[in-house]
Amino acid sequence: MPKIEFVDVTNRDGEQTSRVALSKLQKTVINWLLDQMGVYQSEMGFPLSEHESNYINANCALTKPDCCDDGPLIKRLQLSGWSRALASDVKIAQDRTAVEHFNLSISTSEQMLQWKFRGKFSREDIIRMMVDAVVAAKDGGAITAGINAEDASRTDIDFLIDFARAGKDAGADRFRYCDTLGYDDPESISERIATIAREVQMPIELHCHNDLGLAVANSCAGAIACCRAGQDAYINTTVNGIGERAGNADLVSCVLALRYSSKWRDENWCTDAIDLSKAWKLATYTSTAFGVPIPINQPGVGDNAFAHESGIHADGALKDRHNYELYDYEQLGRGELLYTSTGRVITVGGHSGASGLEYVYNQLDLGFRDEDHKRQVLKLAQLANLHNQQPLTKEELWFIYHCPEITAQLLTVTV
Ligand SMILES: [Zn+2]
Numbered sequence: 462m463p464k465i466e467f468v469d470v471t472n473r474d475g476e477q478t479s480r481v482a483l484s485k486l487q488k489t490v491i492n493w494l495l496d497q498m499g500v501y502q503s504e505m506g507f508p509l510s511e512h513e514s515n516y517i518n519a520n521c522a523l524t525k526p527d528c529c530d531d532g533p534l535i536k537r538l539q540l541s542g543w544s545r546a547l548a549s550d551v552k553i554a555q556d557r558t559a560v561e562h563f564n565l566s567i568s569t570s571e572q573m574l575q576w577k578f579r580g581k582f583s584r585e586d587i588i589r590m591m592v593d594a595v596v597a598a599k600d601g602g603a604i605t606a607g608i609n610a611e612d613a614s615r616t617d618i619d620f621l622i623d624f625a626r627a628g629k630d631a632g633a634d635r636f637r638y639c640d641t642l643g644y645d646d647p648e649s650i651s652e653r654i655a656t657i658a659r660e661v662q663m664p665i666e667l668h669c670h671n672d673l674g675l676a677v678a679n680s681c682a683g684a685i686a687c688c689r690a691g692q693d694a695y696i697n698t699t700v701n702g703i704g705e706r707a708g709n710a711d712l713v714s715c716v717l718a719l720r721y722s723s724k725w726r727d728e729n730w731c732t733d734a735i736d737l738s739k740a741w742k743l744a745t746y747t748s749t750a751f752g753v754p755i756p757i758n759q760p761g762v763g764d765n766a767f768a769h770e771s772g773i774h775a776d777g778a779l780k781d782r783h784n785y786e787l788y789d790y791e792q793l794g795r796g797e798l799l800y801t802s803t804g805r806v807i808t809v810g811g812h813s814g815a816s817g818l819e820y821v822y823n824q825l826d827l828g829f830r831d832e833d834h835k836r837q838v839l840k841l842a843q844l845a846n847l848h849n850q851q852p853l854t855k856e857e858l859w860f861i862y863h864c865p866e867i868t869a870q871l872l873t874v875t876v
Pocket residue numbers: 474641668670705
């Protein structure tokens with residue numbers, strides 16, 4: 462039976478968004494947490510960008526058995542790079558990085574062919590460039606290559622089918638249907654995806670934006686239409702829905718919709734690999750890293766997702782939680798009390814010293830082997846703080862302690 466997996470694009474589409482940024486260490490911790498949540502692939506960035514090279518190579522190393530003290534830190538998550546569908550870009554990316562999975566993107570709509578490319582490329586040119594990029598990626602050692610049709614929702618369906626077929630024949634592994642402007646609705650995307658899946662017979666990714674508030678609904682509806690047509694589907698998500706303009710499809714919301722909505726819950730389309738109990742940690746870490754608060758009414762992870770005040774609701778929830786809660790907060794990894802000290806606090810940052818550092822690490826039950834080890838971690842923590850511009854979190858402190866060489870590589874941003 463076909464299934465729905467998740468390709469998270471927080472570290473690419475999310476991070477390219479206006480007014481937000483992540484350090485390379487923060488992007489790495491997000492990859493690590495996505496792996497813990499059972500996400501299939503992280504589109505981790507741009508292998509063509511020089512300042513991403515060390516980050517991409519460091520993260521590829523995290524999938525290898527000898528990266529840290531006990532086996533690979535990233536166990537299941539595939540790490541992919543976004544690239545323009547140009548053979549020349551792919552070759553440079555492969556020279557610079559060890560990335561083994563590519564998502565190759567090119568515009569397909571008449572709007573963009575005429576008004577972005579200014580009529581420079583015909584439809585045949587678009588297909589030829591994409592095919593050349595797929596062949597270059599595979600010849601250069603890529604394990605998988607997906608083909609992304611940018612602005613697919615405004616593209617003639619027959620051309621999309623030709624594009625996907627040509628990609629499949631050239632060795633592409635998935636076709637990404639990009640609703641780049643958030644133009645689709647659940648009915649239109651279901652019809653179009655079912656047609657492409659039936660005609661081309663290849664797995665499809667749903668990449669939906671939220672300009673009409675439909676990103677989650679469209680992603681789920683399109684993915685299910687794909688599965689019903691007999692093909693595996695992959696939903697592109699971001700953590701907390703952050704992304705260009707009004708954002709992308711929120712990861713947690715998509716999983717909740719597939720697992721708990723009226724009809725879909727019984728149809729069981731969602732991969733069993735997703736461990737929702739990691740959702741709270743992933744959402745709160747990513748919110749802190751971006752410096753963008755989670756809205757209080759965010760599904761599953763917002764402050765009010767399980768809050769009740771009005772008399773009838775509070776009374777009902779206290780009598781039986783399922784009077785007013787569709788799913789349980791424990792399932793999202795919530796329920797622990799959070800303690801914030803109103804007394805002394807020691808943080809780790811660019812001006813920290815050895816004893817403060819040792820105190821904070823002792824709180825995490827991590828002791829130093831010797832003075833050299835302490836000095837090494839202190840230096841890395843200081844530099845990491847300069848990149849993050851905020852006190853280090855316990856996930857970051859843990860990572861620096863266990864993977865010092867990889868941390869040093871992440872903190873070396875070259876041009
Ligand atoms: Zn996008």
